[in-house]
Amino acid sequence: MASSRFYSHNPKKYTLDHEWVSLDSETLLATISITHYAQSSLGDVVFVELPKVGDEVKAGEQIGAVESVKAASDIYAPISGVIEEVNSALDQQPSLLNKFPEGDGWLCKIRAANPDEMEILMTPEAYKEHCET
Amino acid sequence: MRTGLYDFHLEIKAQMVPFAGFSMPLLYGQTGQVASHKYVRDHVGLFDVGHMVQSFITGPSAERFLEWLTPSSLSSLVPFSSTLSVFLNEQGGIIDDTIICKHSEEKFYVVTNASRRDRDIEWIRSKIGEWNENHRNSGGIVRLEVLDNWGLVAVQGPEAASYLQTLTSYDLPQLTFGKSAYMDIGDVQCHVARGGYTGEDGFEISIPPEHTVATTRLLSKDPVQLIGLAARDSLRLEAGMCLYGHDLDESTSPVEAGLNWVIGKDRRQDNSGFIGAETVLGQLKNGVTRKRVGLVVEDVPAREGAKILHPETLEDIGVVTSGIPSPSLSKNIAMGYVQTVDGFNRKGKEVKVQVRGKPRNAVIQPLPFVPSRYWRGVSP
Numbered sequence: 001m002a003s004s005r006f007y008s009h010n011p012k013k014y015t016l017d018h019e020w021v022s023l024d025s026e027t028l029l030a031t032i033s034i035t036h037y038a039q040s041s042l043g044d045v046v047f048v049e050l051p052k053v054g055d056e057v058k059a060g061e062q063i064g065a066v067e068s069v070k071a072a073s074d075i076y077a078p079i080s081g082v083i084e085e086v087n088s089a090l091d092q093q094p095s096l097l098n099k100f101p102e103g104d105g106w107l108c109k110i111r112a113a114n115p116d117e118m119e120i121l122m123t124p125e126a127y128k129e130h131c132e133t
Numbered sequence: 134m135r136t137g138l139y140d141f142h143l144e145i146k147a148q149m150v151p152f153a154g155f156s157m158p159l160l161y162g163q164t165g166q167v168a169s170h171k172y173v174r175d176h177v178g179l180f181d182v183g184h185m186v187q188s189f190i191t192g193p194s195a196e197r198f199l200e201w202l203t204p205s206s207l208s209s210l211v212p213f214s215s216t217l218s219v220f221l222n223e224q225g226g227i228i229d230d231t232i233i234c235k236h237s238e239e240k241f242y243v244v245t246n247a248s249r250r251d252r253d254i255e256w257i258r259s260k261i262g263e264w265n266e267n268h269r270n271s272g273g274i275v276r277l278e279v280l281d282n283w284g285l286v287a288v289q290g291p292e293a294a295s296y297l298q299t300l301t302s303y304d305l306p307q308l309t310f311g312k313s314a315y316m317d318i319g320d321v322q323c324h325v326a327r328g329g330y331t332g333e334d335g336f337e338i339s340i341p342p343e344h345t346v347a348t349t350r351l352l353s354k355d356p357v358q359l360i361g362l363a364a365r366d367s368l369r370l371e372a373g374m375c376l377y378g379h380d381l382d383e384s385t386s387p388v389e390a391g392l393n394w395v396i397g398k399d400r401r402q403d404n405s406g407f408i409g410a411e412t413v414l415g416q417l418k419n420g421v422t423r424k425r426v427g428l429v430v431e432d433v434p435a436r437e438g439a440k441i442l443h444p445e446t447l448e449d450i451g452v453v454t455s456g457i458p459s460p461s462l463s464k465n466i467a468m469g470y471v472q473t474v475d476g477f478n479r480k481g482k483e484v485k486v487q488v489r490g491k492p493r494n495a496v497i498q499p500l501p502f503v504p505s506r507y508w509r510g511v512s513p
Contacts, residue, residue, distance in 0.1 A: 069363070
């Protein structure tokens, strides 16, 4: 699938809140979702609340939530920008977040206002360490 | 603390979490909460509830003593039948909810919440002290015996009875909802109470300490699946049942909690003399300003602590105390307390619930959300 190849060219960065971001440096579109670790601690995802296309968001701002039966996990914008696209497949199939959290279970795409914000996010190595501590 | 089944849980790959001072199974293996939940609704599951406190309250005046501690009509219970009840403080607030099973007027089997263990035991002991002081000369001494280390498992679901029947010679159709009996399971005598916390037919089985693991193994063979606390919570909420510390607390009365039916018909006169009677009977007569309700929330699940708002003015009119996306109904269900002024507690009333800063549409619904399917015997 084209999109999975696309992701692999854009190394992921991670947040303390267990989200990942993959920024396409040409289009400045940042794809975001929750990590495998996050989905596994949440359990069966049954509901996803996504932001609206066109919403302007600031880094750190709450933009939605991923919910299992037992708990709700807020989603924060990892970087600032405008919501360009949301993954509407999640409305019908929230379980995509459990099955493919780092692929087809993406949440939304943000057109990055300030790509430098990626710099302060964690590398895959740093994130791995974060999960283990 | 650990229940007698702790090692058994680890052996079958439970994910253990801290709960009320115990390490308890949340989920087993790779089975998710939704699958576990549905399995109980469709088939049969076994829950370790050995963290709950099992006790005997005994003595020549045990019945009168318990009718002082609770608003229940225990004298009208026949032996080996049980009732949901509440311990009330002097202000009529609920110290704990409990199942009281009468064995005789001198012996009651009482199950209370793990999270209230210390408070309950201290309360009962102190009240026994007062009672025995006052009844010393009339021979009415009451005792509390806590059954520490006894096993307690709940077998729940539409296939619970047919499965349990393969392990006992007791004629289970005789044991209707709310009844209990001593029966052999395998070759171990257990106390079996028909009922539970899921809304399904089922049994709560009290097992002597030395037999807990072996009897549980026997009780958890195919088709029975082990079910953890995660699904226990979603099942009880669909069944409209309260979880102490969330839907009930010491500032909440049984009338506010919609538990009027635990107040015995013959306990409602002014001199009925149970602790908290003044407040509770006053509320029965004059009404309350807030009541527990069920809610169905549009679009998003509402969780504990979400505010319930007036549909037009958006003023606070209540609060959600438990809420989940219901696995059985695919709707967002919740329980909470809402003001009775303007009838906001009435079925069908539209309100708003605040989730992530936004008011969401919600409707007051009668409880339970999923109809109960207790075994009440064959109709003649």
